[in-house]
Amino acid sequence: MKIGIARLWHEANSFAAGTVSLDHFEGREYARGAEAAEQFRGTTVETGGALEWADRTGAQLVFSRLAASAPGGPVEQGVLDALIDEIVEDPVFGDVDGIYLSMHGSCIGTNDPSPETTLVTRLRERFPDLPISASFDMHCIPTDEMCAALDGATVYREYPHTDMPQAAIRALNLLEDLIKRGTRGRVMLTCCDLILPSFNMRTDEPGPMTEIENLACRLEEEQANAGMPLAIYPYASFAYADVPAANSGVMVSMNTRDDPAALQAAKNVGCCMVKEMTARKTRFRPDLPSAASLLEQAPWQDGRRWAILEPSDNPMSGGNGDTTGLLSAALAADLPEGTVFAFIADPAAVEDAQRAGMGATLTLDLGGRQDSRFGASVRVRAVVEMLTDGKFVNSGPMEHGIAVNLGPTALLRVGPLRIIVTSRVYSPNDPGYFHLHGIEATEIPLLLAKAKNHIRASFGRSFDAFAQVETPGPAMADITQLPFCHIPAARVELET
Incomplete structure (x- = not known):
């Protein structure tokens, strides 16, 4: 044949x-x-x-x-x-x-x-x-x-x-x-x-x-x-x-x-x-808490390692990696040391971090640049912990062996929080995403990620508990907040 x-x-x-x-x-x-x-x-x-x-x-x-x-x-x-x-x-x-x-x-x-x-x-x-x-x-x-x-x-x-x-x-x-x-x-x-x-x-x-x-x-x-x-x-x-x-x-x-x-x-x-x-x-049908309400409860205090997901801006659902709902809530919460936020796609912020250099402290406005409909930029005072070329090969079970290029990236530290900032939009669904930044996912006490379900292919056993939260974004659970034009209203009602 x-x-x-x-x-x-x-x-x-x-x-x-x-x-x-x-x-x-x-x-x-x-x-x-x-x-x-x-x-x-x-x-x-x-x-x-x-x-x-x-x-x-x-x-x-x-x-x-x-x-x-x-x-x-x-x-x-x-x-x-x-x-x-x-x-x-x-x-x-x-x-x-x-x-x-x-x-x-x-x-x-x-x-x-x-x-x-x-x-x-x-x-x-x-x-x-x-x-x-x-x-x-x-x-x-x-x-x-x-x-x-x-x-x-x-x-x-x-x-x-x-x-x-x-x-x-x-x-x-x-x-x-x-x-x-x-x-x-x-x-x-x-x-x-x-x-x-x-x-x-x-x-x-x-x-x-x-x-x-x-x-x-x-x-x-x-x-x-x-x-x-x-x-x-x-x-x-x-x-x-x-x-x-x-x-x-x-x-x-x-x-x-x-x-x-x-x-x-x-x-x-x-x-x-x-x-x-x-x-x-x-x-x-999903019933998701808001990011702020869940982080206020500090569920990680039960001693388990948590992964809290932000599906509204999940790149595998077409998210831009640019919304700031979960990041804003995280910066206002009492997080455990070593918490990781993956990720914000902000090439301008990466360029600023590159100019400042490793170990530098600088003020940055993160996110909200590509699409301000779902939240404004968030200002942080951050230390540049690592700079990378953004390249790795998927090692997990999903899309194994596929080369990934995030563009230049920066790992920033804001208090107890480490924030991965990338130049391109790509879901943090593979161990290589974290290894690139010197992070072992199995040792993260609290992961905050722009992801939904695919992340569990690699990390389903790496965390003790998972939760999804609702924030404004192009893939939010409450689709009545999105400006549909073509899908018949009855079908949308069935979904919600």
Whole structure:
């Protein structure tokens, strides 16, 4: 088999400040051809899974453009148009047996509300009979047009998303089956007419999404035993993508397009899954204390090591790393010595710290520069403890082996608090983030982090207790405070 691969991976928050340009992709994942095999072999992203699959099956992989950016605002339309044109028109697909697409599913362009739909439908126009499969993030926003153009689809089953390679392998298995059968498949989309917020969505512990994923796997096994194999993948949508198609639901893939019995089975499974997802909707709703109220209680005084998370500005939800709600509350609290705040993205503050030099004391205004809607800058008198180039390689289970560049960084000390200040926005979800700054995460008495769920992949056992707090930000729990324009009001009400 000869399989063509392309990747367009970005999660867009409609309420983030600014847009995403080409340099955001170039700074994270931007490769093609033989370079991809070198760069991603052994990593725990989808391309690493595809390479593992090819080693096992003996398939030949040919790589078109692989482009992935950290979550952020909408992508500049010209950048998207160029990426999609490059993939759709790529001559590398000229003699392949099938195409695998690695997509997030919640990308938004400054003009196009569903670039992934545009990519898939244009590929289908070029290759009307070629099997095409795709893998998606759990927080994707598939459309009817996208599913009609695909032959198979998979979705991450784990949150934190530590199964990215497995999602690719499952999508490639679907593709392999279709190629061997000499046929095309079908993806059926069934929607819940609600959006499931992700605060209570982790699958590494008992909870509503764990139950939903277990149900999907159980139904898959039952259908296979009945001689009707289906690939059943629930998805949650992305609460901060203000587009009409935003909706949770399930994608069911069949290895046939026209078998009435398979179609009916897929419809029945879709209805069953949606019913069960809807029945659990209230269990996804977050009830978060304010940062100030929780820090006033000083929960760390119980002797446990705490991690207090600020999901409203979580970069993996499109946050800018710039809001100051949790930082302001921290500076007003009686913190234990050695508390770490990770992080504030403020390149101007890093430059000031670099000019001052290691050991210098200076006054800085931190945060609130990119986006003042969610709070003003905070003034601190700080000591520069460390300066770095911001480069490390992920060593934890999520996106293992991927090189990270935070841009120049500074570690500042304000009383008992150490503050990591970066030039670029990137979630503090990996041990390397802290090792870079001379910090061993397992020794932090209190961690304050702009993060939500993914941080637990690396640090779930490093802290005795976790809490999430509400602060103003582009990914805040109280979405009624965000200026939605396109998502139907009824669906927003269901979420809140």
